[in-house]
Amino acid sequence: MQETKKDTGFEIVTREDFSDVTYLLxxxxxxxxxxxRPGQFVIVMLHEHGERIPLTIADxxxxxxxxxLVIQAVxxxxxxxxxxxxxxxxxxxIVGPMGIPSHIGKAKKVVCVGGGLGVAPIFPQARAYKESGAYVIGVVGFRSRELMFWEDRFRACCDELIVCTDDGSAGIRGLVTAGIKxxxxxxxxxxxxxxxxxxxxxxxCxxxxxxxxxxxxxSLNPVMVDGTGMCGGCRVKVGGKMMFACVDGPDFDGHQVDFDDLMFRLRRFVPTEKAALERWQDSCRMKIPPIERLELPDPFEEVKGG
Ligand SMILES: Cc1cc2nc3c(=O)[nH]c(=O)nc-3n(C[C@H](O)[C@H](O)[C@H](O)COP(=O)(O)OP(=O)(O)OC[C@H]3O[C@@H](n4cnc5c(N)ncnc54)[C@H](O)[C@@H]3O)c2cc1C
Ligand code: FES
Structure with a gap:
């Protein structure tokens, strides 16, 4: 098991586990x-030889x-x-804060929607809208009651909160789109x-x-490499134009985004990502099932609760 450095870097002062795959640092x-500011993200390296991964500043x-940071182990x-x-x-x-902060404008009534892990990064936006004087309706979606987190935080900053779960174990049964409707x-x-x-x-949505x-x-989540607009890895199509999510976003007008292109591009790296995970599991001799049988969350499936 690889140790993180204890004498340098950025100290983790709290670790909280929300489920088998979701944890807070x-x-x-x-x-x-x-x-x-709300909507921004950081790029994190666990150790000297680690991959750089973007994570939203959830609070x-x-x-x-x-x-x-609230992280899903994928x-x-x-x-x-x-x-x-x-x-x-x-x-x-840790590099950041990166990306253009969310525009908390003069909207008087706003619906803030978070599905699954997205519940964490929507929180600072809901709070900022509340602080700006808006009437805030929160819509949060999870697969089931056991996976819910931060309900208390949302109740504190939302005028109304609609909880959606796939199995109906909390709130209304259905996807967050049902909550929006x-x-x-x-x-x-x-x-x-x-x-x-x-x-x-x-x-x-x-x-x-x-x-x-x-x-x-x-808020778009394409694969990011440098996070500075140089590599082109995070390009997304918005309103027929090519944009870089790291410097032009990550927030965009949802009615203009080409989501099919985004999902296609995200899938291109799956074989490489599986190989990297297998190599790491071999190197640390984790006693877990082979990758084919691992039940990792699928970022593309019809979001349970979301
Ligand atoms: C702006 C932004 C904010 C994000 N915020 C969060 C967050 O708050 N919490 C969280 O858990 N995840 C967040 N992500 C996704 C997170 O970066 C990926 O889950 C992570 O990089 C996966 O790395 P891995 O090695 O564990 O998995 P891998 O097996 O390498 O990848 C698993 C999946 O994660 C995505 N991914 C992989 N590498 C990257 C990369 N360099 N950049 C972006 N996505 C990648 C792909 O969809 C991939 O299929 C965010 C992504 C972006 C772009
Ligand atoms: S991550 Fe390289 S251009 Fe955006």
Missing amino acids: EIRHPLMAKAA FDRNKGTIT GKTTKEMQQNCRQGTHLYA QAIAKHSDIDEVVAIGPPVMMKG AEATRSARIKTMV
Whole structure:
């Protein structure tokens, strides 16, 4: 098992596990906490030879000087972090805050939608809208009640909260699009919808608001490498134009995004990612089933609850 450096880097002050695959890390980084704004992300390296992975700043506390990341273990690096990142250990490097902060405009009534892991990054936006004086309707979706997290945080900053679960074990049974439709049916004066989650979920959210012509912002998650607009890895098609999510986004107008192109591009790397995970599992001799039988979350499946 590879150790993270204990004497240098950025200290993990809190580790919390929401489920077998989802965990929270609160990291001491006063400068980042001071500069962070809703919608921004960081690029993290676990150790000196680690891959650089982008993660959304799910929360920041300027008084404590910490930022919070909520991570889903889907592949080599996120599983390695799940295994090694404990309270008191350190991340080797964190770069950021990156990306254009979400535009918290003058909207008076906003629906903030998070599906699955997307519930974490939508939180700072919901809070910022509340602080700006907007009426905030939260829609959060999970597969089941056991996977829910941060309900208390959302209840504290939302005027209304609609919980959706696949199995109906909490809130309404169904996808977050059902929650959006419920909000639209009740409120004819919604100015904006903001949705974060897997691409297929954000596509569904954009379709749910298109006929009502409600402005709908989504946060895109293409594969990023440098995060500075140099490599072109994160290019996305928006309104027929090529954009770089790392510097032009990650927030874009959901009605303009070509989600099919995004999902196609994300799938291109799957064989390489599986090979990297297998190599890492072999190297650390983890006693887990072969990759073919691993039940990893599929970022493209019709989001359960989302
Ligand atoms: C702006 C942005 C914000 C993100 N925020 C979060 C977050 O808050 N929490 C979270 O758990 N995940 C987040 N992600 C996704 C996260 O970066 C990937 O899950 C992670 O890189 C996977 O690495 P891996 O080695 O564990 O898995 P891999 O097996 O390498 O990849 C698994 C899947 O993750 C995606 N992915 C892989 N490499 C990258 C990369 N370099 N950049 C982007 N996506 C990649 C692909 O869809 C891939 O199929 C975010 C991605 C972006 C672009
Ligand atoms: S990550 Fe390289 S251009 Fe965006």
